[in-house]
Amino acid sequence: MNHVMKICLGAALSLVTLVPVAQAEDFKLSNNQRIACSRGLAPGKLNTATCKSYAYIFNVKTSEYFRCQVTLALTRDNKEVINVQSDGSCAKKPRIFDTDSNYSFDATETEPPNTNSFFGTGGYAVWASDNTARKVRGCIIITSGLGSDISKCLDMKFE
Template identity: 75%
Template sequence: MTLPVAAEADEFKLSNNQRISCSRGLSPGKLTTASCRSYAYLFNARTSEYFRCSVSLAMTRDNKEVINVQSDGGCSKRERIFETDGNYTFDAAETEPPNTNSFFGSGGYAVWASDTGSRKLRGCIIIASGLGNDVSKCIDMTFD
């Protein structure tokens, strides 16, 4: 009698390194707008695919009341970090929000993934090119 082999289930993990950035602006007519955006990463520990997720909230008010609140959010799927399935860990970090010295616009983010069963670590940097697509490069770490 043979027992059926259980299919490996996907295991999703949330990154430990969420970030939030906020800004304020003044509009004509003494209106104040405050907006915040936060990013997080959901990682498939088996396949090394991940999702970059964002949530944003913008609030406009005058001196007496909140006039308008807008929110948005969602996740976009990214490519695998490793070519084969395994048992991986993951973390990510966002760059600082744009400033007057920001040449490439909103900047980019860094992704780190490792195999929990072997000494295997890959670091990736993803930068917005300013031309509508991202430039990405991953490097396998060496251990001296």
């Protein structure tokens, strides 16, 4: 009886270790990472450069995705680097499609602030397609500046 318990426990452990591997294969990194840097002058002839980069991790089965951001800020004077700070995290976003399937995904960020941008940075577009059917959805997400994102997704028509 003890031998049977060991076999069952071994089988259960091997099954538990296989489940995360299968789930990890469902996630893909988007092909469209961007980096944007800005720099500024501070009192005392200090220079500060701040760089941000975004990437998207997409679940090809559920169409759920994560928006990830990493930031590096570097402060220096004319002779040396005085301070380096970095930060980063991923935020879970809702599903693009309601049902599970086999999806492809890509995303892009808005341009840095300039005279043509109304809202500045904080917006992005995502595209997802169903690999098993002719189904494509495009979404634009813009930060309203009031604490919430405005999101609109449309299904593409094939004419």
